[in-house]
Amino acid sequence: MAQIFAYIAHKNGVVEDSAAELAVAAKKIDAAAQVTAIVTGSGSTLDSACQGAAKLYAQVWKVDNAALAYPNGEVVRKALAKIVPAGSILLVPHDTFGMDMAPGLSIKLDAAYAADIVGLDGLDGATLKAVRQEFAGMAHTHVAIDTAKGAVLTLRPGSFQPDGAGASGSVTDKSGDAGDLSAKRRFLQVVEAETGDVDITKADVLVSVGRGIEDAENISIAQELADAMGAVVSCSRPIVDAKWLEKARQVGTSGKTVKPKVYMAMGISGSFQHLGGIKGSPFIVAVNKNPKAPIFQVADVGIVENILEFMPAMTEKLG
Numbered sequence: 354m355a356q357i358f359a360y361i362a363h364k365n366g367v368v369e370d371s372a373a374e375l376a377v378a379a380k381k382i383d384a385a386a387q388v389t390a391i392v393t394g395s396g397s398t399l400d401s402a403c404q405g406a407a408k409l410y411a412q413v414w415k416v417d418n419a420a421l422a423y424p425n426g427e428v429v430r431k432a433l434a435k436i437v438p439a440g441s442i443l444l445v446p447h448d449t450f451g452m453d454m455a456p457g458l459s460i461k462l463d464a465a466y467a468a469d470i471v472g473l474d475g476l477d478g479a480t481l482k483a484v485r486q487e488f489a490g491m492a493h494t495h496v497a498i499d500t501a502k503g504a505v506l507t508l509r510p511g512s513f514q515p516d517g518a519g520a521s522g523s524v525t526d527k528s529g530d531a532g533d534l535s536a537k538r539r540f541l542q543v544v545e546a547e548t549g550d551v552d553i554t555k556a557d558v559l560v561s562v563g564r565g566i567e568d569a570e571n572i573s574i575a576q577e578l579a580d581a582m583g584a585v586v587s588c589s590r591p592i593v594d595a596k597w598l599e600k601a602r603q604v605g606t607s608g609k610t611v612k613p614k615v616y617m618a619m620g621i622s623g624s625f626q627h628l629g630g631i632k633g634s635p636f637i638v639a640v641n642k643n644p645k646a647p648i649f650q651v652a653d654v655g656i657v658e659n660i661l662e663f664m665p666a667m668t669e670k671l672g
Contacts, residue, residue: 358414359390368392374515412522444508480499510629551602638653
């Protein structure tokens, strides 16, 4: 039986959606394994996050230290290197924090490392079969990971759908086992993203546009569709970089985190940076003229079509 741990991301005492996704992924690795959640932080928000994790995992390890009040990859890496047993499999969300923390941790644990996993086939002895995406999602690679000495794996958010299973777990304080958590870098401040005229984080329906919109003048086509749907227009990073829409409308790890009920991805390829900003398992409709676009891997409905033809047609139907 594999010994599996999941690193739980949280904010203001609330665990991220990835916590439930990691629980599902762990069962795909070994259905019989008892998975332990590890939650780091400080003070009352950490206690709240641990209680949230205990609803998903039978066992939760709490690591409380003032140095962990902000998720500093260098500090968390030192703590996990102390408390994660040798030979274990550790699951981490593949976000900006996970990309910072996980590779170095695998070295400290002398464990295998695999990043941006979107699929798992389970253990065969000490070999774990996983699916990764390469070349911005244009190709899938099937890899065999030797977990004999353990493994650190980052999993793409949204790739493992929560199954709704609950738990009533216990919380164990492992703070004393974390050792010295001094670091060469330290947290200074949080710089809040600029606010725009529309708050996309509050919208139930988003019409989100990417490179497929082709020109700034075509944004009005998306706006017409959004008006017909009672939705709000959002976008991927290239649209902001081109200055066609303001930063406040960007969805992604470097933009806003959204939790709509319906997400219309128009001409968006579906990079993990973009998908990392979509939480809450919305109903995703993807329209893209490239049939191999990664967005189709997570979409509930996928349509291969030019959005400049699709959006006006849909707007007309809704009218």
